Amino acid sequence: MAPRVVRVWHAHVDDVFDGPGRLARAVARLRPAEQARYARFRHDVDRRMFLLGRVMARAAVGDALGLDPHDWPWREGERGRPEVDLPDCSITFNLAHSGGVVVCALADCGLVGVDVEARERVKLERALVARCCGPEEAADVETHGDQWRDRFLQYWTLKESYLKAVGLGISVPLDEVCFRIDGEPRSCFRGSLAGADAGWAFDLTTLGSTHYLAVAVSPVGGTRPQFVRLPFPTEWMP
Numbered sequence: 428m429a430p431r432v433v434r435v436w437h438a439h440v441d442d443v444f445d446g447p448g449r450l451a452r453a454v455a456r457l458r459p460a461e462q463a464r465y466a467r468f469r470h471d472v473d474r475r476m477f478l479l480g481r482v483m484a485r486a487a488v489g490d491a492l493g494l495d496p497h498d499w500p501w502r503e504g505e506r507g508r509p510e511v512d513l514p515d516c517s518i519t520f521n522l523a524h525s526g527g528v529v530v531c532a533l534a535d536c537g538l539v540g541v542d543v544e545a546r547e548r549v550k551l552e553r554a555l556v557a558r559c560c561g562p563e564e565a566a567d568v569e570t571h572g573d574q575w576r577d578r579f580l581q582y583w584t585l586k587e588s589y590l591k592a593v594g595l596g597i598s599v600p601l602d603e604v605c606f607r608i609d610g611e612p613r614s615c616f617r618g619s620l621a622g623a624d625a626g627w628a629f630d631l632t633t634l635g636s637t638h639y640l641a642v643a644v645s646p647v648g649g650t651r652p653q654f655v656r657l658p659f660p661t662e663w664m665p
């Protein structure tokens with residue numbers, strides 16, 4: 428049987444909104460509530476990342492369903508997870524943005540979550556390691572000396588990808604989802620998540636030299652899915 432394919436599109440806002448025309452056309456396609464949210468962002472980059480996330484997800488899901496990007500109903504789950512609001516729809520997707528980069532992951536069955544983190548996005552405090560990592564992860568971060576932030580961000584990105592796939596977000600303590608990342612990332616669950624299915628598949632990569640990207644996919648059929656990264660096609664822009 429051919430492996431499941433999980434597609435992840437990515438783009439930087441500066442590359443897609445390279446003129447006022449595209450931006451205005453994309454804004455015009457937002458739903459009224461989205462337009463109101465778009466207008467509320469204080470920082471231009473946050474506003475454009477939100478907009479690109481909507482454009483990207485609408486196009487990717489529409490393409491998978493064989494529908495116009497705006498002809499499928501979008502709903503927000505209980506804690507804000509974006510979902511396709513159609514009965515018996517097996518398509519799942521998730522979005523993330525950081526430091527101008529937007530990513531959208533799409534799976535044709537099972538759950539999918541994605542996270543992207545800019546390596547230079549935040550000043551990370553060392554205390555976060557103890558707060559967010561399990562003991563083995565924290566020990567591994569320690570072994571990375573001056574590079575501890577990078578190692579920590581890799582764990583962080585994986586943790587968020589899982590918590591977004593299950594729709595929980597960071598309402599769950601991050602040290603309850605632990606990873607080993609010497610090779611293919613493997614998960615182990617603790618605390619309130621102890622006993623969760625260990626068969627999830629994860630992919631951890633870099634986007635250029637600036638971002639970490641992690642994708643989490645729920646187990647279906649026992650085979651590891653194929654993770655495919657794709658630049659967002661500019662012809663998908665409105």
Ligand SMILES: CC(C)(COP(=O)(O)OP(=O)(O)OC[C@H]1O[C@@H](n2cnc3c(N)ncnc32)[C@H](O)[C@@H]1OP(=O)(O)O)[C@@H](O)C(=O)NCCC(=O)NCCS
Binds near residue numbers: 477506509522
């Ligand atoms: C999901 C969450 C981890 C995102 O964190 P972040 O680092 O700020 O943002 P990211 O760039 O990684 O992801 C943002 C995208 O995740 C998606 N998202 C939002 N909530 C989500 C959830 N619960 N599960 C999965 N995906 C979610 C949205 O598409 C969002 O983008 P958008 O707002 O532009 O549509 C964070 O918002 C969270 O923990 N939410 C849950 C909060 C909660 O539990 N609330 C209690 C009910 S009120």
